[in-house]
Amino acid sequence: MAFPQPNAQRELTNRKILEELQLKKQMLLKQGAVAPLTATTISLTQPSPVSQLPMCSIPPLSATAGFPQLPEANIVNTSHRAALQHANATSCGYFVSQDSSFGNQILPGHLGSLSGFSKPKIEYEQYETPSHIAAVALYTVQTQYEALENKLVLDAGCGPGMLSFGASLLGAGAILAVDIDEEALNVLGENIEDTGVDNIDVVQCDFLSHDMFRCENYFDTVIMNPPFGTKNNAGVDMKFLKMGLALSSDSVYSLHKSTTRSHIQKKVKEWGVEGSVIAELRYNLPSTYKFHKQQTKDIAVDLWRLHHSHL
Amino acid sequence: MKLITHNMLTSKCLKGVVTGYPLAINATNIKVTEVDFNPEFISRIIPKLDWEVLWRAADSIGHSDGLPQTIEPKFEENSDFLKKAHKVLLEVEIEEGNLVCPESGRRFPISKGIPNMLLTEAEVQ
Numbered sequence: 563m564a565f566p567q568p569n570a571q572r573e574l575t576n577r578k579i580l581e582e583l584q585l586k587k588q589m590l591l592k593q594g595a596v597a598p599l600t601a602t603t604i605s606l607t608q609p610s611p612v613s614q615l616p617m618c619s620i621p622p623l624s625a626t627a628g629f630p631q632l633p634e635a636n637i638v639n640t641s642h643r644a645a646l647q648h649a650n651a652t653s654c655g656y657f658v659s660q661d662s663s664f665g666n667q668i669l670p671g672h673l674g675s676l677s678g679f680s681k682p683k684i685e686y687e688q689y690e691t692p693s694h695i696a697a698v699a700l701y702t703v704q705t706q707y708e709a710l711e712n713k714l715v716l717d718a719g720c721g722p723g724m725l726s727f728g729a730s731l732l733g734a735g736a737i738l739a740v741d742i743d744e745e746a747l748n749v750l751g752e753n754i755e756d757t758g759v760d761n762i763d764v765v766q767c768d769f770l771s772h773d774m775f776r777c778e779n780y781f782d783t784v785i786m787n788p789p790f791g792t793k794n795n796a797g798v799d800m801k802f803l804k805m806g807l808a809l810s811s812d813s814v815y816s817l818h819k820s821t822t823r824s825h826i827q828k829k830v831k832e833w834g835v836e837g838s839v840i841a842e843l844r845y846n847l848p849s850t851y852k853f854h855k856q857q858t859k860d861i862a863v864d865l866w867r868l869h870h871s872h873l
Numbered sequence: 874m875k876l877i878t879h880n881m882l883t884s885k886c887l888k889g890v891v892t893g894y895p896l897a898i899n900a901t902n903i904k905v906t907e908v909d910f911n912p913e914f915i916s917r918i919i920p921k922l923d924w925e926v927l928w929r930a931a932d933s934i935g936h937s938d939g940l941p942q943t944i945e946p947k948f949e950e951n952s953d954f955l956k957k958a959h960k961v962l963l964e965v966e967i968e969e970g971n972l973v974c975p976e977s978g979r980r981f982p983i984s985k986g987i988p989n990m991l992l993t994e995a996e997v998q
């Protein structure tokens with residue numbers, strides 16, 4: 563699946579689709595079927611309680627009999643739509659509920675069909691980014707901030723590449739995906755081969771080690787779903803954020819547990835940068851490691867946007 | 874590994890290495906895949922690049938044909954040039970080989986298109 567389309571034509575198609583989506587969204591909103599996908603800025607001086615934020619989480623599967631929760635809002639051009647329709651026609655539907663890691667993955671079909679970690683490693687705190695989280699997060703990043711299309715994007719701690727593929731689908735110019743773990747990168751390599759996506763380049767390196775790149779602020783956009791920093795690696799999420807900021811000329815978009823919100827707000831102030839939560843999501847984390855007692859666990863996750871103050 | 878990536882990678886995290894740039898390329902397998910041409914993106918990315926390093930890298934693996942050694946003013950209006958830059962930056966990929974630190978000679982293997990830049994603790998500054 564390559565996505566060839568001349569630019570002008572793509573632009574026109576995109577515009578048409580966006581208009582169509584707007585209409586659909588309004589219709590769906592009227593029906594009360596979907597929560598609005600609105601971005602919210604949290605003022606640092608007046609922290610607002612979590613409950614006041616509009617949610618763009620996806621309702622649980624059981625609540626929606628056969629209704630695709632995410633409208634076709636994540637499909638940005640006709641080739642994606644065609645691919646999705648094809649996936650739809652040739653598969654048994656979006657939901658593969660017996661497989662916990664895929665159970666809550668709905669749309670886009672592309673992301674849901676990617677392979678995940680074969681053997682997750684606790685030392686890197688590897689959790690897969692669920693495809694619906696990636697889809698909603700990246701869709702927000704593109705539609706609210708136009709930070710993916712035609713941009714040079716870095717996916718830091720990419721794992722099997724969920725965010726990279728999402729960025730590619732949303733029109734990124736080129737994506738560099740980096741991770742420390744060879745096995746995760748092998749899966750990413752297979753995913754690249756299987757999908758035929760041609761603008762993701764991969765480097766195995768320690769993202770947190772300094773001086774891997776020629777200069778700072780090289781990438782337009784840095785996207786990441788860093789380790790949460792909860793298992794013997796406290797603070798690693800903040801190190802990811804800081805390094806992401808150093809490497810981006812514009813913004814860093816990063817997923818963090820909502821429970822760390824005030825801590826990140828503090829760090830944002832300390833670093834003298836701007837930061838806000840632009841979407842609040844629900845991460846249905848399948849039990850990945852032995853210490854997870856419940857089979858799946860709902861975790862509230864914030865999508866943060868951090869950027870340098872001069873912007 | 875594409876040359877756009879080569880253009881930004883360094884080995885200066887190695888102990889005793891000052892600039893670690895540019896890394897030399899030893900390629901044993903190169904592939905060229907067609908990538909959608911996006912002139913807007915290419916025009917925007919060119920000022921970020923070290924063009925001389927890109928040209929030398931392309932030349933060292935036999936892909937500098939028709940690629941100018943310097944960037945002319947108003948390059949963004951020259952679609953022929955942008956196409957050549959596009960090809961060298963995004964379509965030429967080193968599948969197998971090594972990247973070599975210009976100062977220490979340390980080799981970073983490239984396997985299945987992925988360079989391994991990991992260092993042992995003893996190698997880090």
